[in-house]
Amino acid sequence: MSRAGSHRASARRGGAAAVPGARQPSMMENVGGDPGDLVVEARDLSLRFGGVTSLDGVSLRQRRGEILAVIGPNGAGKTSLFNCLTGAYRPQEGSVTFWPQPGQSTELLGRRPHAITRLGVARTFQNIRLFPALSALENVQIGTEVRQKYGPLSVVLGLPHARRAERDGVRRAADLLDLVGLAHRTHEQAASLPYGEQRRLEIARALGTDPRLLLLDEPAAGTNPVEKRDLAALVTRIAATGVSVLLIEHDMGLVMSLATTVAVLNFGRMIAYGSPSEVQRDPAVIEAYLGADSGTGPGPGAGGAGNRRELG
Amino acid sequence: MTGPNVPGQPAPRSSTSTREGREGPGGPRRVRPSWHPAGLRSPARLRQLGVLVLLGLLAAVVTGPTGNSDHPLRAAWDSIADPRIVLFLVIAVVLWLIVALGGQLRTLAVRWTTPVREPVGAAYGRRGGPIALNLALLAVAIIAPMLFSTAAQQWMVDGVGIYALLALGLNVVVGYAGLLDLGYIAFFAIGAYTTAYFTSQTAMPWHAPFTLNPFFVFPIALLLAALAGVVLGAPTLRLRGDYLAIVTLGFGEIIHLLANNADGVTNGARGAFGVPHLSIHLLGIDYTWGIDPLPYYYLLLAIIVIVMIAFGRLERSRIGRSWAAIREDEIAAEATGVATLRLKLLAFAIGASVSGFAGVLFASKQFFNPQSFSLQASFFIVAVVIFGGMGSRLGVVVGAVVLQGLTFYLRDLVAPADRYIYFGAVIVTMMIFRPQGLVPSRRRRREIELSEAGVGAADALGAAPTGARP
Numbered sequence: 001m002s003r004a005g006s007h008r009a010s011a012r013r014g015g016a017a018a019v020p021g022a023r024q025p026s027m028m029e030n031v032g033g034d035p036g037d038l039v040v041e042a043r044d045l046s047l048r049f050g051g052v053t054s055l056d057g058v059s060l061r062q063r064r065g066e067i068l069a070v071i072g073p074n075g076a077g078k079t080s081l082f083n084c085l086t087g088a089y090r091p092q093e094g095s096v097t098f099w100p101q102p103g104q105s106t107e108l109l110g111r112r113p114h115a116i117t118r119l120g121v122a123r124t125f126q127n128i129r130l131f132p133a134l135s136a137l138e139n140v141q142i143g144t145e146v147r148q149k150y151g152p153l154s155v156v157l158g159l160p161h162a163r164r165a166e167r168d169g170v171r172r173a174a175d176l177l178d179l180v181g182l183a184h185r186t187h188e189q190a191a192s193l194p195y196g197e198q199r200r201l202e203i204a205r206a207l208g209t210d211p212r213l214l215l216l217d218e219p220a221a222g223t224n225p226v227e228k229r230d231l232a233a234l235v236t237r238i239a240a241t242g243v244s245v246l247l248i249e250h251d252m253g254l255v256m257s258l259a260t261t262v263a264v265l266n267f268g269r270m271i272a273y274g275s276p277s278e279v280q281r282d283p284a285v286i287e288a289y290l291g292a293d294s295g296t297g298p299g300p301g302a303g304g305a306g307n308r309r310e311l312g
Numbered sequence: 313m314t315g316p317n318v319p320g321q322p323a324p325r326s327s328t329s330t331r332e333g334r335e336g337p338g339g340p341r342r343v344r345p346s347w348h349p350a351g352l353r354s355p356a357r358l359r360q361l362g363v364l365v366l367l368g369l370l371a372a373v374v375t376g377p378t379g380n381s382d383h384p385l386r387a388a389w390d391s392i393a394d395p396r397i398v399l400f401l402v403i404a405v406v407l408w409l410i411v412a413l414g415g416q417l418r419t420l421a422v423r424w425t426t427p428v429r430e431p432v433g434a435a436y437g438r439r440g441g442p443i444a445l446n447l448a449l450l451a452v453a454i455i456a457p458m459l460f461s462t463a464a465q466q467w468m469v470d471g472v473g474i475y476a477l478l479a480l481g482l483n484v485v486v487g488y489a490g491l492l493d494l495g496y497i498a499f500f501a502i503g504a505y506t507t508a509y510f511t512s513q514t515a516m517p518w519h520a521p522f523t524l525n526p527f528f529v530f531p532i533a534l535l536l537a538a539l540a541g542v543v544l545g546a547p548t549l550r551l552r553g554d555y556l557a558i559v560t561l562g563f564g565e566i567i568h569l570l571a572n573n574a575d576g577v578t579n580g581a582r583g584a585f586g587v588p589h590l591s592i593h594l595l596g597i598d599y600t601w602g603i604d605p606l607p608y609y610y611l612l613l614a615i616i617v618i619v620m621i622a623f624g625r626l627e628r629s630r631i632g633r634s635w636a637a638i639r640e641d642e643i644a645a646e647a648t649g650v651a652t653l654r655l656k657l658l659a660f661a662i663g664a665s666v667s668g669f670a671g672v673l674f675a676s677k678q679f680f681n682p683q684s685f686s687l688q689a690s691f692f693i694v695a696v697v698i699f700g701g702m703g704s705r706l707g708v709v710v711g712a713v714v715l716q717g718l719t720f721y722l723r724d725l726v727a728p729a730d731r732y733i734y735f736g737a738v739i740v741t742m743m744i745f746r747p748q749g750l751v752p753s754r755r756r757r758r759e760i761e762l763s764e765a766g767v768g769a770a771d772a773l774g775a776a777p778t779g780a781r782p
Contacts, residue, residue: 114646
């Protein structure tokens with residue numbers, strides 16, 4: 001649909017819209033610090049679907065404990081980037097390094113999604129993908145039981161270690177439901193929860209896998225202002241527990257208040273990287289959001305605010 | 313989260329609110345028809361009445377006199393003009409009323425019997441009602457064969473018992489993991505031929521250099537069938553839905569044709585004669601399961617009960633939940649860390665091993681030939697699982713009892729070739745009025761309700777294909 005069309009446009013106009021190549025290294029240097037405290041680093045990711053280039057040499061670094069927001073217009077490649085990091089897509093070029101613990105690096109590219117999740121990278125989906133007929137508790141349990149080892153035979157025989165693991169999974173799932181404020185929904189069917197609560201349930205399920213890096217794909221999409229405020233508080237709380245959060249979001253108010261760093265994608269390339277206020281003033285970002293003419297217009301904070309919706 | 317417009321408060325009930333669950337953020341929690349006396353006159357209800365009346369006419373024709381090629385339609389007309397037609401129409405209308413008003417009764421029953429649940433831990437709480445019910449059913453199963461003729465007892469073993477066991481195994485594949493396996497009977501054949509190979513020097517031209525007691529063949533057949541399941545599953549389980557069904561169908565046919573045509577190995581279409589009966593010679597106990605069907609029946613019953621308990625534990629465990637997750641949204645399951653391929657393979661292997669196990673019982677019970685492993689048998693097991701209720705252990709056993717009971721009842725009444733007309737009618741009726749099966753599992757029923765309301769990807773056969781990979 002239109003998404004493919006915009007990608008095709010990116011192949012043609014990409015050169016003009018993106019920053020000159022010389023700028024790229026300096027932008028990455030902004031990240032600063034020694035690489036030792038990185039949690040994830042993507043280098044030169046290129047993803048093509050036939051003739052359509054979705055990601056065109058994107059590099060990204062995230063420090064441990066940081067809340068990094070990825071923003072950009074529709075079809076800029078944000079979700080594609082997420083899909084590459086989590087193993088759903090396999091980019092043609094590039095590499096992704098992940099540090100579950102400081103100094104313990106792993107290559108993520110080429111692994112299957114479930115293996116990446118077990119290493120400590122969890123995600124939510126742009127269009128909520130819960131297990132609709134399972135209860136809220138069971139949804140989170142799927143996450144908390146991911147690394148449990150007991151097999152079918154221990155289950156059938158009811159061996160003590162399987163029972164212990166089971167109880168442990170339930171307890172952690174219940175704690176997480178409590179954390180996201182859904183304790184009163186424990187046994188309700190996931191599909192019956194209101195939209196905002198489904199979003200939070202998805203976050204709880206992702207947290208159940210005990211991630212070091214949490215990828216949230218538009219967690220505030222379709223939520224009301226009260227839910228947005230709760231969500232911001234929740235993300236801050238999650239980051240405070242030492243989980244690094246990588247966030248795609250269209251609501252600029254939320255991005256500016258939450259993120260420690262912002263990366264801007266457009267047409268599959270990264271056009272800006274820096275603190276929220278730096279990015280807000282960046283001419284390339286303003287151009288990407290508002291068009292070339294309004295050089296001195298307001299930043300994306302006013303222009304591209306919450307009324308945007310990702311369609312694809 | 314306590315504003316006046318909090319989503320989560322059920323929207324005011326109205327007759328149009330049933331199908332809107334997805335649109336409004338605070339849509340109604342349950343899809344439930346509202347109670348209107350006029351509901352009986354709604355187009356959907358009238359259509360159901362029409363279908364039932366048509367089925368009644370069809371039943372009248374099918375059970376009426378048989379025509380001949382000179383006057384093909386006269387017999388049909390005779391049966392419709394017959395006064396018996398009144399009986400069939402009355403049955404149709406009564407069925408329709410039960411279906412139309414059943415929802416109200418069920419709502420009341422659910423409201424009265426649903427226990428208030430504690431927060432955490434209720435998932436593992438006591439389920440007193442079902443336990444009492446299960447014990448009652450077990451008592452019925454123990455007493456029932458004593459009331460029947462020997463022919464019926466025989467059928468309770470060969471037909472009902474074996475097929476209940478097969479359906480329990482297939483239920484793991486179809487009901488739990490949501491994979492459609494149309495060649496399931498192949499593992500049954502592997503179990504049966506393994507038994508013939510190891511236990512007898514004369515049953516097949518190809519045999520082991522030694523003979524084993526059939527009891528020792530159980531573990532061998534179990535492992536061999538599981539291995540066959542893994543070998544078949546490893547390359548094919550990457551396929552989705554229909555493609556998997558076609559590959560398994562082909563596998564089933566391959567095994568069937570091999571058994572039928574490899575004269576020098578399996579004795580071909582003549583089948584395997586003389587596989588010894590099950591017997592125990594241990595610590596002074598000497599017992600042989602002979603011609604009498606009753607001992608076989610109780611052995612099968614014990615095995616079925618054990619398998620049901622074991623699969624119940626599996627279903628409520630991490631593994632069962634992962635299967636449910638795969639069924640409902642495979643991509644989300646994978647992203648939540650569920651090793652989808654390995655778990656699907658596990659379901660395949662468990663299902664296959666039960667089938668192989670049943671094959672040993674079958675082979676040691678009686679003479680068998682490749683006809684027992686035809687495509688039709690595979691379809692019949694799938695029909696038992698769907699009819700009884702996918703994902704429900706009690707359901708598939710009840711399905712086997714009802715469908716095989718029907719077979720037994722019809723065997724003297726109609727020609728063998730006509731029997732499948734009745735099966736078709738029964739299953740079509742079932743799919744119209746009760747797509748979730750006779751005794752549906754709670755999870756499966758919720759999934760079907762949701763997919764009817766347009767939420768979730770699970771249809772009657774599991775997860776729909778989603779998302780393409782580059």
